[in-house]
Amino acid sequence: xxxxxxxxxxxRASGRRLAVHLANIDDALSWxxxxxxxxxxxxDDVHRLDDLRDRVTxxxxxxxxxxxxxxxxxxxxxxxNTRHGRRxxxxxxGERAVVRRPEGWVFVGDRRxxxxxxxPDLTIRVNLDGMAVLGFDTAADLLNTVERLAGALEQPSGDxxxxxxxxxxRAADLVLARRAVRARxxxxxxxxxxxxxxxxSTRAALGxxxxxxxxxxxxxxxxxxxxxxALAEAVDVSLPSLRDFLA
Amino acid sequence: xxxxxxxxxxxxxxxxxxxxxxxxxxxLLLADEHRFLVQAADDVLAAAAAVREAELVRATTVESLVPxxxxxxxxxxxxxRRAGEPYxxxxxxxxxxxxxxxxxxxxxxxxxxxxxxxDPRAVPVGAEx
Numbered sequence: 001x002x003x004x005x006x007x008x009x010x011x012r013a014s015g016r017r018l019a020v021h022l023a024n025i026d027d028a029l030s031w032x033x034x035x036x037x038x039x040x041x042x043x044d045d046v047h048r049l050d051d052l053r054d055r056v057t058x059x060x061x062x063x064x065x066x067x068x069x070x071x072x073x074x075x076x077x078x079x080x081n082t083r084h085g086r087r088x089x090x091x092x093x094g095e096r097a098v099v100r101r102p103e104g105w106v107f108v109g110d111r112r113x114x115x116x117x118x119x120p121d122l123t124i125r126v127n128l129d130g131m132a133v134l135g136f137d138t139a140a141d142l143l144n145t146v147e148r149l150a151g152a153l154e155q156p157s158g159d160x161x162x163x164x165x166x167x168x169x170r171a172a173d174l175v176l177a178r179r180a181v182r183a184r185x186x187x188x189x190x191x192x193x194x195x196x197x198x199x200x201s202t203r204a205a206l207g208x209x210x211x212x213x214x215x216x217x218x219x220x221x222x223x224x225x226x227x228x229x230a231l232a233e234a235v236d237v238s239l240p241s242l243r244d245f246l247a
Numbered sequence: 248x249x250x251x252x253x254x255x256x257x258x259x260x261x262x263x264x265x266x267x268x269x270x271x272x273x274x275l276l277l278a279d280e281h282r283f284l285v286q287a288a289d290d291v292l293a294a295a296a297a298v299r300e301a302e303l304v305r306a307t308t309v310e311s312l313v314p315x316x317x318x319x320x321x322x323x324x325x326x327x328r329r330a331g332e333p334y335x336x337x338x339x340x341x342x343x344x345x346x347x348x349x350x351x352x353x354x355x356x357x358x359x360x361x362x363x364x365x366d367p368r369a370v371p372v373g374a375e376x
Contacts, residue, residue: 220281227284228363231272234288235359237265237295237352241302242258245309246346247322 008213011206018199021118025192028116031126032185034084039128039178041079042142045072046171049146053164056153066154073146077105080134080143087114090130097130098143105143107136118191124184133177140166248334251312251326254305255341261301262348265294269355276362
């Protein structure tokens with residue numbers, strides 16, 4: 001075994017590990033950015049509903065407001081079912097995150113975490129737990145609350161306070177989820193800042209080592225050729241006078 | 248005659264050294280230890296040169312033991328037959344030992360040359376592939 005193999009093998013393994021981590025980091029950032037965008041759009045929708053809350057106070061209820069809320073609901077459902085690659089941002093490997101059934105909106109997504117290893121001892125979840133984020137693990141999830149709100153606004157009277165309170169709770173959950181995504185994004189970016197220079201320096205060291213290896217191989221080949229030539233001449237031992245003397 | 252016996256004893260030692268160097272070179276080739284081939288070649292050349300130098304000294308000693316008008320350089324067997332005991336027996340025993348050594352040297356030289364030329368027959372049975 002060539003003694004140069006050990007450090008070069010170590011550098012190659014290290015370079016491969018860092019490259020895998022960097023690929024995972026970039027994939028994680030892509031996931032988290034898509035998640036942040038989805039949450040921003042959901043929060044925008046909730047803020048649009050807040051604006052309608054003021055309109056109700058000023059202009060009263062009616063079918064127009066109900067339809068406006070319904071449009072917001074359609075948009076929310078579309079965002080919630082957004083894909084990222086082969087998966088749903090909020091629904092994992094499920095066909096969809098939410099569906100509308102006769103009894104109302106139902107979470108049908110997959111809650112399993114999508115994990116990415118971004119460092120030797122650092123693995124993070126990159127997808128959102130749609131069921132928790134949308135409040136399907138509570139008594140009043142976002143979509144059914146908004147749908148009930150749309151129905152209630154079409155009625156001339158009735159208490160809206162509880163629906164608005166539930167909407168506020170869902171908005172708070174979305175804000176918390178947005179913060180968590182932002183914090184995770186920051187951790188992944190920090191990991192990227194550490195990994196990129198490490199990968200560059202490992203590749204540079206690997207390049208130098210490989211050049212050294214090639215030079216060593218060339219030197220070995222030359223040394224072998226010279227050695228074989230010298231030995232071919234040397235081992236051609238002939239002692240004719242001794243042979244004659246011993247005849 | 249005693250000087251001749253001493254020379255032949257020394258020549259026998261030098262032939263053993265040459266054989267040792269040839270066997271070393273052969274095993275270095277088998278083990279692909281190319282780093283040491285040049286050094287091995289130097290060792291073989293030095294050992295062979297020592298044998299040839301000893302041959303010259305021995306030839307001079309032998310010439311002094313035969314008549315000046317002797318037509319050709321005498322063989323060791325001829326010198327032994329002319330010698331009295333115990334030198335005759337000693338010289339004949341040295342002749343046999345030297346002949347065995349010379350055969351081994353020539354065989355080792357041949358094996359090493361075949362290995363250098365890439366002849367697989369040069370690898371003896373039981374050697375590492």
